[in-house]
Amino acid sequence: MAIQAAKLNPEFESIIGGYEGCATLSLCYGCGSCSSACPVEKVVPEFDPRKIVHMVALGMEDELLGSDIIWACSQCQSCIPVCPQGVRCADVIKGLRDEAVKRKMVDSERLAGLGLFASVDPGKCVACLTCVRLCPFGAPRIEDEGYAFIDPDLCKACGICVLECPAEAIGLSPSQEQKGSMGE
Numbered sequence: 131m132a133i134q135a136a137k138l139n140p141e142f143e144s145i146i147g148g149y150e151g152c153a154t155l156s157l158c159y160g161c162g163s164c165s166s167a168c169p170v171e172k173v174v175p176e177f178d179p180r181k182i183v184h185m186v187a188l189g190m191e192d193e194l195l196g197s198d199i200i201w202a203c204s205q206c207q208s209c210i211p212v213c214p215q216g217v218r219c220a221d222v223i224k225g226l227r228d229e230a231v232k233r234k235m236v237d238s239e240r241l242a243g244l245g246l247f248a249s250v251d252p253g254k255c256v257a258c259l260t261c262v263r264l265c266p267f268g269a270p271r272i273e274d275e276g277y278a279f280i281d282p283d284l285c286k287a288c289g290i291c292v293l294e295c296p297a298e299a300i301g302l303s304p305s306q307e308q309k310g311s312m313g314e
Contacts, residue, residue, distance in 0.1 A: 138189035146186050149228060151221025158183045164209035164219045170202055173310045177202040179209050179219035186222060195230045201244045202306040238282055245305035247285035248292055252277040254299035261291035261300060 147153050164179040165171050171178055177199060185194050194200055200223055209219040230236045242249045247269070250261075255277035261270040262278070269284035270291060278299070280291070292302045 133188065133190070137192060139191045140189050142189040142191040143187050145191075146222060146225045146229060149221070149225030151218040152225045154216050154218065155183055155186055155222050157215040158187070158213075158217045159215065160184065161214065163212040163214065164217070167208045167212045168219075169206060169208060170204050170307050174202050174306050177306070179203070179223070182226070183217060183219055183222055186226070194226055195233065195235050198244060198306065200226045200230065201236075201241070201246060204305075204307060241282060243303050245287055245303040245308065247282040247287055248280050248289070248300050248302040250278045250280055251299045251301065254297050256297050256299070258296060260294055260296060264290055264294050266290070 143156060147155055158180070160180055162180055164183075165181075168177070168179055182194065182199065203220060203223040205220055205224065207218075207220045210221075213219070238247075241247060250270075252275070257272050257276050257278060259272065261280075262272065266288075267284050267286050269281045269286075270278050271281065273279045280300070287302060287305065289302050292300045
């Protein structure tokens, strides 16, 4: 990837550094401990926490905020305890996600397509409450219109509701980790 200096934002590191857990991102010296501990990196070749942190430091905001790569992270936080500098890669990636949402660079349709939360087909839903009862995260609720809605902020994409819905009204796209590659 060619880096064009004119497209870099020198303020981007401080913007992302302002998010919770991101203040130490400039301390990364590229040892690769985060990448070696990352389970997603093992199955999604394009995903590399170390590379993402360096892209933030370089100011590559358009490349990061507009790409699907920041949504590949499972937020397992395996990268955090192994960093000798205390850089919290998972928090940096969450900060990038929050910034993309804040700037309206991503919508719920795109996130659902990336397999980050389940969605309901209102035409199939019979409001039986199965999803509401079974979800350990409290994501589904019944709307006034008489069908289930899944709150994207609460859904963990575990798939329980998809498997248990008797009307087969709930869907969940495969995540990037499940696909094994960003390009599939």
